[in-house]
Amino acid sequence: MKALLLENIHPTAVDVLESAGYDVEQHPGSLSGPDLLAALDGVSLLGIRSNSSVxxxxxxxxxxxxxLGCxxxxxxQVDLTAAAARALPVFNAPYSNSRSVVELVIGEIIALARRLMEKTERMHAGVWDKSAKGSHEVRGRTLxxxxxxxxxxxxxxxxEALGMRVAFYDIADRPIHGNARRCNSLDELLGIADVISLHVDGRPGNAGxxxxxxxAKMKxxxxxxxxxxxxxxDDVALRAHIESGHIAGAALDVFPVEPKAQGDTFESVLRGLDNVILTPxxxxxxxxxxxxIGWFVAGKLVGYVRExxxxxxxxxxxxxxPPRTSGSRLGVLHHNVPGVLAQLxxxxxxxxxxLTAQSLATAGEYGYVLSDLEGPVGDDLVRSVLxxxxAMTARIVG
Structure with a gap:
């Protein structure tokens, strides 16, 4: 059994996969297209980050x-439709890095409000510029x-713990935390916020x-x-509003085009602007x-193979x-049409x-059912199920 991990995934993932019996190959960079396909010969589990295209x-x-684990x-970066059609589950880490992103954003808010980038650049240049001009507390400001x-x-x-007021806008009906205020439109939010922070996903409808x-509608x-x-x-529009003075500062950690490998040249229209923080x-x-993330996603991959x-x-x-203690487990992916479970x-x-346990769920075009059975299961039953x-795929689990 072989696993391939790309883009410097944390060693914790290696430990989890090796403990499950996998021979783990690691590659520091991203792979895509023919290079990735060639590297997948004999590979059962693939782990990538954001730069590899599947x-x-x-x-x-x-x-x-x-x-496949993201x-x-x-x-x-993965064709999820094609993966589902091939009964290839894709896992990610929706919660594991939340705190790290939040701490980065909080640090950027304070750094921008205090114009720390400009202060430290002048100090490194040997200029002592002790001034309160343009420097503000974040307490009482609206995020x-x-x-x-x-x-x-x-x-x-x-x-809120820092003393900021919070308002938010989301197309989904989200429960309110603390004293946050829900806005009914993006325009409403833009008109009241001293800081705008984006935390949306990468669905195509969010482009641009x-x-x-x-x-223009921001304060x-x-x-x-x-x-x-x-x-x-639109980074070009952002640059124009920073240069005009309408936007007092900005921090960006993501870009429309990002270098593929460590050390590659980074190009952006936002380079060279005062009070703009750019992070890779x-x-x-x-x-x-x-x-x-390494522990979580690797565990999901092993959980699929074993259970x-x-x-x-x-x-x-x-x-x-729940994990089996005896007998056999059969996993069946099928088209979401009536009668499949009854026939199975x-x-x-x-x-x-x-049948000692069974669980079925459907979503969109597909249904997936796990069945625990007494005794061993042979290939003859798998052929009958197919x-x-x-029925699309059937496999004896574990």
């Missing part, structure tokens, strides 16, 4: 691949959060959601932070977050049964199998 062609050609939050999910809500709580129109001398996705923001996509780059669990998979129905159970009954109309 296309439909790669998925269809990687015949040995059983599961050791990050985003999964837009406007766009996207009130895992990160947005944690940021809300920490910002923040541009000239939105920057004069407000600050702007993007630690979500680079394609969400390091929101989740703390030892604590990377260790937690058939698709809990928190982003592209297949989520099904999870009829088949199992005809085979004389006693003959059931609607």
């Amino acid at each position: 296309t439909a062609e790669v998925i269809q050609g990687a015949h040995d691949l059983e599961a 050791f990050c939050i985003g999964t837009n 406007g959060i766009v996207g009130y999910g895992n990160i947005g809500t944690q940021l809300s709580n920490v910002a 959601m923040f541009g000239e129109e939105q920057f 004069p001398r407000a600050m702007f932070i993007n630690a979500s996705r680079g394609m969400v923001v 996509h390091v929101g989740a780059s703390t030892q604590e977050a990377q260790e937690e 058939g669990s698709t809990g928190l998979s982003v592209n297949l129905p989520n099904v999870q049964l 159970n009829t088949l199992l009954g005809q085979d004389g199998r006693n 003959a059931v109309p609607g």
Whole structure:
């Protein structure tokens, strides 16, 4: 059994996979296209971060691949539709790096409000510039959060603890934390916030959601932070509003185009601007977050192989049964059409199998069912299950 980990995934993932019996190969950089496909020969489990692209062609050609882990939050670098059609579950780490991103954003808010970048640059240049001009406390200021999910809500709580007022806007109906205020529109939020911080996902509909129109509606001398996705923001429009003085400062951790490898040249229209913090996509780059991500995603991959669990998979129905103590477990992915479960159970009954546990979930086009059976299960039963109309794949788990 072989696993391939790309992009310097934390050693915790290696420990988890090796403990499960996998021979782990590591590659420090990203791979895509033909290079990735060639590297997947004989590989059962693949782990990537944000820079590797797993296309439909790669998925269809990687015949040995059983599961894929994105050791990050985003999964837009994977063709999830193609993976689901091949019964290939994709897992990510939706919660593991939330605190690290929140702490980065809080640090940036304070650094921008105090204009610390300019102060430290002048000190390094030998200039003593002790002045309160342009420097402000964050206490009492209004933080406007766009996207009130895992990160947005944690940021809300920490910002309130610093004495900030919090308002948020989200297209989903999110519960309010603390004393935060819900805004009914993005325009409403832009009109009241002293700091705007973006925390939206990478779905195609979010591309270009923040541009000239939105920057123009922000309060004069407000600050702007993007630690979500680079394609969400029009950086050219942002530069224009910083140069005009309308935006007092900005911090960006993500960009529309990012270098693929360590040490590559970074190009951006935002380079060289005063009171602008640019960081190389390091929101989740703390030892604590990377260790937690490594443990979490590797555990999901092993859980799928050993127990058939698709809990928190982003592209297949989520099904999870307690670990088996005896007997056999059968996992079946099928088209989401009526009658498949009834036919499956009829088949199992005809085979004389006693069913000890079963769980089914459906989502979109697919259904997934795990069945625990007394005694061993052979390939003959798997072949019979695959003959059931609607069945796509069947495997003996573990």
